[in-house]
Amino acid sequence: MGLTHMCRFRDFSRAFACVVFLVGLVPFGAVAQNKDTPPLTFATVERAPFAFANGRDIDGFSIELMRAIGKEMGRPVEFVMHKRFGDMFTAIETGEVQGAVANISITAAREQMFDFSHPIFEAGLQIMVPPAGADSTSVFSALFSWDIALAVLAAAALLFGGGMMMWLFERKRQAYFDRPFGDAMFPSFWWALNLVVNGGFEERVPQSRGGRVFAVLLVISSLFIVSVFVAKITAAITVAAITGNIDSLADLDGRRIGTTTGSTASTFLDRRDMAHLGYDNLSDLLGAFEASELDAVVFDGPILAWYINNQGAAYGRLLPRVFKPENYGVALPSESPLTEDINRALLSLRESGQYDQLRRKHFGVSR
DSSP: OOHHHHHHHHHHHHHHHHHHHHHHHHHHHHHHHHHHSOOEEEEEEOBTTTBEEETTEEESHHHHHHHHHHHHHTOOEEEEEESSHHHHHHHHHTTSSSEEOSSOBOOHHHHTTEEEOSOSEEEEEEEEEOOTTTTTTHHHHHHTSHHHHHHHHHHHHHHHHHHHHHHHHHTTTOTTTOSOHHHHHHHHHHHHHHHHHHOOOGGGOOOSHHHHHHHHHHHHHHHHHHHHHHHHHHHHHHHHHHHTOOOSGGGGTTSOEEEETTSHHHHHHHHTTOOOEEESSHHHHHHHHHTTOOSEEEEEHHHHHHHIIIIITTTOEEOSOOSEEEEEOOEEETTOTTHHHHHHHHHHHHHHTHHHHHHHHHHSOOO
16 A cells, blocks of 8 residues: 555544544533433323323323423423312412423413413313113102102191091991090091092991081092192102203203312303312312212313223213313413423424324324
């Protein structure tokens, strides 16, 4: 090899070594930069499958999505779990966190206080009720309601009064009624009962003029008494059969409805003047439903669906209709500098297919 070729070879080797050295420095520089970048802190709340405690870690669709957004932005993300939904908003207002993520519905009222990212999930409010057949005891309960009990007592009182009136007319006319007051109470009641139900006893036809007139009046009035009594029972059974099943929002009238305090579901029910019970957190709400303290739960459909599919199939079923479509978003302080960066990162995740992968992982479908 000539001297000229050796010089060229040495120049090429030196240049190649410099390139390798510089390329090798890039990852170390990136790592150092990531270590120097402060993490983003986001508030969240227990709302499986969007956010939930998984041992010492926090997992869920919204959590993984926010981590992916942070990765696109070159910022690590940390999460702070709160017990109540409203606590997340308080943490944003006080500056404890840079934002919040879970199943946070984007509403006009909230837009006045916070900024929101583009929608991260399309959902809506649905109704959870006990499984089909769980209300089979409602007819039995109706038969033993106070209304039926009062009707039975009223009928018994009328029959007793009618029997004792016949005792006054007939006690000296026939042997059946010729007995002292104390001994005559039940036989007289029994006579009146048979008169109403069976038409009376042929061998115990009233002998006195007043007894005959009263017996005729009693037979005629008994037709109305029996009709009213049967109608009362029929109405109670019919109402129990109709209200025993909840198939729509209209069927919730007069039922025990529950949701969480301050939620969009609570606002939805308030605007329709539907009385309901408010619970501080989802765990208390579901616990009350499992204890049969509630007839229905109105809440976010995806969360109720996840609950039924994973642990609540024995307690409830979900009505298919979505009553109020909603979009979930990342909540941020008003005029937050992170809003545009988060939106760009979210668009990038949708375009790359990573968003769909996360959705399929947690919900089994992608839209």
